[in-house]
Structures are given as structure tokens and as C-alpha cells.
Amino acid sequence: MTTLIEVDELAALLETPEPPVLLDVRWRLAGPPGIEDYRKGHLPGAVFVDLDRDLAAPPGPAGRHPLPDAEAFQRAMRAAGVSAGRPVVVYDDADSTAAARAWWVLRYFGHEQVRVLNGGYRAWTEAGRPVTDRTPTPEPGDFTARPGGLPMLDARGAAAVAERGVLLDARAAERYRGEVEPIDPVAGHIPGAVSAPTTANVGPDGRFLAPEELRERFTRLGVAPAAEVGAYCGSGVTAAHEVLALELAGFPAALYVGSWSNWVSDPANPVATGEN
Incomplete structure (x- = not known):
């Protein structure tokens, strides 16, 4: 599948x-x-x-x-x-x-x-497919949530990936550089992280680029089959998009769920600005 x-x-x-x-x-x-x-x-x-x-x-x-x-x-x-x-x-x-x-x-x-x-x-x-405004009443499911199905990073793990692998910052480039920060209290990025806005993962129609195009994009950013790869954003939402795009490209990656909003909650964590 x-x-x-x-x-x-x-x-x-x-x-x-x-x-x-x-x-x-x-x-x-x-x-x-x-x-x-x-x-x-x-x-x-x-x-x-x-x-x-x-x-x-x-x-x-x-x-x-x-x-x-x-x-x-x-x-x-x-x-x-x-x-x-x-x-x-x-x-x-x-x-x-x-x-x-x-x-x-x-x-x-x-x-x-x-x-x-x-x-x-x-x-x-x-595509002309039908839509409805009727709200269904689904039969209750039996899903059992068992953590650990995909790799996840905390702040320490993200810092380690930035040092020894490739940590991708999925936010807009100006937020990465620290020029603006509309949401979180501190502007900038995790030292060693690479700017990789998720907007470049899709075309104008919102569809993902072809796997070979995504592979070429991430390769230019330093991702390689043997590299340890992680992704973060502002709060862990767009970074999941980055992880999905990486999977389409054939590169497994870990998600820093807390992302920048968690990173800057600890004043001991270093902050970088400008280009990488």
C-alpha cells in the first residue's frame, strides 16, 4: 500500500x-x-x-x-x-x-x-466528485493506540541529529533565518538545522511532487540513504508533512513533535539566526 x-x-x-x-x-x-x-x-x-x-x-x-x-x-x-x-x-x-x-x-x-x-x-x-453536508454516524471502531510506530525526537535528539545527520526545518525561510516570528516568543532556528520549507514539497495544485523530484530536492539539502534525518517546524504539524514527503522520496525520517515551540521553552537551548 x-x-x-x-x-x-x-x-x-x-x-x-x-x-x-x-x-x-x-x-x-x-x-x-x-x-x-x-x-x-x-x-x-x-x-x-x-x-x-x-x-x-x-x-x-x-x-x-x-x-x-x-x-x-x-x-x-x-x-x-x-x-x-x-x-x-x-x-x-x-x-x-x-x-x-x-x-x-x-x-x-x-x-x-x-x-x-x-x-x-x-x-x-x-474532478467533479460528489460532496455532501450530511454528518454520518460511524460505528465505533476498535483501534488500539500503541506508541512507537514511527521514530520521534525530543529536544536532545533533535540537537544530536543536527550535529551528526540532517535536521530539516520545515518552516518558511524567513522564520528559519529569524527575520520574523509571528507565533513563538523567540525567532531563529536550531543550530545546525537546514532550511527546507514544506511549500516546496507540493506543486501549485497542492499535490505532492513526484518521488524522483522530492528525492532530488532532499538530496540537494544533504539527505542521503545512510544519513540520520529528522524534521521540525513551529509546532510539529508541517514537519509531519516533511516526514511524509521524505518517505515518498525514500528517506525515513524522525519527527521532532515539540518542534520550535518546545525548543524555545527552555532558555538553555541555543538559538541560531541567519543562513545555515
Whole structure:
């Protein structure tokens, strides 16, 4: 099973007797919550999952979007109809930023059959596929959350990867350089990290670049098959997108879930600015 799924394949699977569980993960860092978009229209059978509530624990020193507690995540996924033996497809508006977070957390907690709709809701509607405003009532799932399905970094681990491997900073380049910081209290980046904005992982239509293009991009940034690779962002959301893109390119990578918001919560952690 591949990590991505295209519109036509998903449409065909939704017509089968045992369709995948479909999760709508539309989310905005600022502006109206994703549930409002969901209520206006969503893929038939899709259940809304709230990134802030279901895919993260409350913000604090661990970061703005720390990893959810296993029991709480299990409860949320069961309520959405997620079961261990049933495939899951996640989608957001278009570029898979929020969907990648759902993909990563589900995989981290042990679900092995998770795919991301390439191009998201936009690709679905542009293909003329049907949408609905009806909210389904899914049968409760039996998913059991077991941590450790994907590699994860803490602050010390991220610093080690920056020193001996390749630590990618998924934020906008100006935030990496420390020229602006619209959210966190300190501007800059983890010393030794390499700027790699996630916006370069997708095309104008929000779909991921081809694997060979992603492989070429990450190779230019210093990633190699034998290298230890990690990724971080502001709060662990867009960095999951980076990890997904790296997987598409054939490079396994660890996610620093706490990311910059956790790093700067400890004044002892060093901060770098400017180009790498």
C-alpha cells in the first residue's frame, strides 16, 4: 500500500462493500475552524477530526501541538470509526499539511494502513466528485493506540541529529533565518538545522511532487540513504508533512513533535539566526 491515494482510486474504493474509513482533517492555523468547512460540504461518509483537539494534547512547555495521550487519541479514533484492520484515508483542503499530521499520528500509534488523499478536498471537487453536508454516524471502531510506530525526537535528539545527520526545518525561510516570528516568543532556528520549507514539497495544485523530484530536492539539502534525518517546524504539524514527503522520496525520517515551540521553552537551548 502506498502512502498517497489519488481521487479516482479513492472514489472506486468508496463504492466497495468495505470502504476505507474517511477522515476530514481540514484545519487552519488562523481563521475559521475546519469544522465550518466540513459542515458546508465534505466527501460522502467522511468524519471530521479536529487537529487541535484530537491530534494534539493541550499546548504547554511540550509545544503548541504536543503528541496526544494514547488513551485520548484511541478514544477519538474509535469514535471516528477507526479500526486496526480497516484502511484509513485522510484529507484536508489541498496541500496535505493537516492530513500529514493525521497520517503521522495514526502511524505513530500503530495503524499501518493510512493514506493521504493527494490534492485533498480541492482535487476531489475539481474532478467533479460528489460532496455532501450530511454528518454520518460511524460505528465505533476498535483501534488500539500503541506508541512507537514511527521514530520521534525530543529536544536532545533533535540537537544530536543536527550535529551528526540532517535536521530539516520545515518552516518558511524567513522564520528559519529569524527575520520574523509571528507565533513563538523567540525567532531563529536550531543550530545546525537546514532550511527546507514544506511549500516546496507540493506543486501549485497542492499535490505532492513526484518521488524522483522530492528525492532530488532532499538530496540537494544533504539527505542521503545512510544519513540520520529528522524534521521540525513551529509546532510539529508541517514537519509531519516533511516526514511524509521524505518517505515518498525514500528517506525515513524522525519527527521532532515539540518542534520550535518546545525548543524555545527552555532558555538553555541555543538559538541560531541567519543562513545555515
